[in-house]
Amino acid sequence: MTEPVSWSQRLFGGLRKTSERLSENLTGVVGTARLDDATLDGVEDALILSDLGPAAAARIRARLAEKRFGLAITERELKEAVADEIAAILRPVAIPLEITAFPRPQVILVIGVNGSGKTTTIAKLAHWLQEDDYRVLLAGGDTFRAAAIAQLAVWAERVGVDLVKGPQGGDPASIVFDAVKRATDTGIDALIVDTAGRLQNKRELMDELAKIRRVLGRLNPAAPHDVVLVLDATNGQNALSQIDVFREVAGVTGLIMTKLDGTARGGVLVAAAEQYGLPIHAIGVGERLDDLRPFDPDLVARVIAGVE
Numbered sequence: 001m002t003e004p005v006s007w008s009q010r011l012f013g014g015l016r017k018t019s020e021r022l023s024e025n026l027t028g029v030v031g032t033a034r035l036d037d038a039t040l041d042g043v044e045d046a047l048i049l050s051d052l053g054p055a056a057a058a059r060i061r062a063r064l065a066e067k068r069f070g071l072a073i074t075e076r077e078l079k080e081a082v083a084d085e086i087a088a089i090l091r092p093v094a095i096p097l098e099i100t101a102f103p104r105p106q107v108i109l110v111i112g113v114n115g116s117g118k119t120t121t122i123a124k125l126a127h128w129l130q131e132d133d134y135r136v137l138l139a140g141g142d143t144f145r146a147a148a149i150a151q152l153a154v155w156a157e158r159v160g161v162d163l164v165k166g167p168q169g170g171d172p173a174s175i176v177f178d179a180v181k182r183a184t185d186t187g188i189d190a191l192i193v194d195t196a197g198r199l200q201n202k203r204e205l206m207d208e209l210a211k212i213r214r215v216l217g218r219l220n221p222a223a224p225h226d227v228v229l230v231l232d233a234t235n236g237q238n239a240l241s242q243i244d245v246f247r248e249v250a251g252v253t254g255l256i257m258t259k260l261d262g263t264a265r266g267g268v269l270v271a272a273a274e275q276y277g278l279p280i281h282a283i284g285v286g287e288r289l290d291d292l293r294p295f296d297p298d299l300v301a302r303v304i305a306g307v308e
Contacts, residue, residue, distance in 0.1 A: 011260075011285050011303055018266035019306035022050040026078065035073045040065055043082065050304075051236045052086075053271030060085040076307075083305035086270055090297030095279035097125075097226060097254065099134050105183040105191040107216060107223040109141075111209075111250050112230035113242060114197040117258035119148060121230045121284060122192050123155035124292035125256075128282075130159070134189040139179035140165035141172040141212065144196045152194055159289065172196065173211040180219045193224070195250075206249045227253045228281065231272070236265035243276055256292070258284035267304055 025046030029039055040061050047057035063085045073081070099106050110125075112118040126136045138156050142148040146168040156163035164179035176193055183191045195212070196205060216223040229252045231239045239257075246252050255278050260266050273280065280295045302308070 011299065013261070015260055015266045015285070015300075015303045018050070018260075018304055022046060022082075022267065022304060023079075023306045025049045026075070026082075029075075029078070034070055035064065035068045035078075036070070039073075039078075040069075043078070047082075047267070051265045051267035051271060052304075053237070053240075053268075053274060056086075056089055056270045056274035059089065059274065063088070079305045079307050083301045083307045086304055087298045087301035089270055089273050090280070090295075090301055093273045093277060093280045094295045094297040095254070095281065096294050097228070097281040099129065099132075099190050101222065101225050103184075103220070105137070105180070105188045106225045107180065107220065108190060108192045108226040108228060109195055109209075109212070109224045109250070110192060110228050110230060111195050111246055111252070112197055113232075114145070114148075116197065116230045116232040117284065118197060118230045119151045119155060119194065120287070121256055121258055121292065122152065122194055123159050124284065124289055125282075126156075126161050126190075126192055127159050127289040128292055129190050130161070135187060136161045136190050136192065137179060137183045137186075137188045138163045139176055139191060139193040141176055142194045142196045143168055143170045143172050143175065144198060148194065172208060173215045176212050177215045177219065180216065180223070184219070202245065202249060209250050227251055228256055229254070229278075230256050230258055231268075233257050233260045233266055233268060236268050237271065239268050240271060240275060243272060243278070247276075252278060254279040254281045256280075256282045256284065261285045261291075266300075269300065270304065 029042035044057045044061040048054055064081055110122050129136050138161055140149045140152050140163060149165050153163055166175045179191055227250050229246050257269055260283055282292050283295050284292045
């Protein structure tokens with residue numbers, strides 16, 4: 001009988017391309033017995049090439065120099081030291097998404113470009129919250145695409161939660177209004193709202209989200225309690241430009257990174273943490289409902305650095 005694969009094993013497997021990429025870039029960096037300027041230059045270049053970004057790479061280089069400059073170091077020790085510094089960047093942003101709103105429901109707007117894994121992430125988040133004994137309702141606020149509504153309906157049925165939806169081209173704010181009323185009347189803990197993911201017309205998207213916010217404000221002045229941006233890790237550094245746009249358009253409060261399995265660009269997690277400091281609530285590795293998990297900074301740091 002095959003032993004069940006643990007989450008950490010799946011994470012190592014999923015992020016193996018990222019860790020292999022960093023390992024390849026670090027190979028040969030330790031050319032001397034001591035951590036000198038040439039070695040530090042090589043480490044910094046390797047980190048940038050592995051999508052950790054210039055700011056995080058420079059910070060890690062400086063910390064290594066401060067702690068170990070001139071000291072003997074092996075490749076294994078270097079990877080462990082890099083993992084420690086990556087973890088130091090990630091720990092402050094590893095903040096779980098908690099259901100604390102009173103009165104209920106807690107309204108979670110989920111945003112992200114089409115193709116980012118937004119709809120499946122909503123389903124996984126609903127499943128996750130249900131496992132913690134929260135009552136969950138979904139709202140299909142992405143009325144721009146018929147496929148988005150249909151896909152969310154399939155996932156809602158699979159997860160076992162109700163979905164408030166409307167016709168394609170309908171008013172998203174009206175759907176959200178109905179969903180909040182229903183959630184309030186039926187004792188729902190968390191209302192997760194799908195939203196349009198088109199960035200081609202930023203002004204139109206901004207106006208749509210502003211209207212949703214106004215409607216929410218009339219029903220619950222504290223809503224939305226969370227504005228969660230779903231990012232596709234395979235986009236690498238391009239994911240950072242999405243953070244820029246959605247922070248301006250929607251007032252992002254936290255991130256979920258998806259599709260970390262099989263990408264060599266998982267280092268963008270570190271770049272996002274260093275550059276924006278936004279909470280990273282969870283990461284997704286795989287397609288199963290339980291493949292979305294709270295963000296563990298120490299485990300992810302060791303995986304990225306290739307320290308098993």
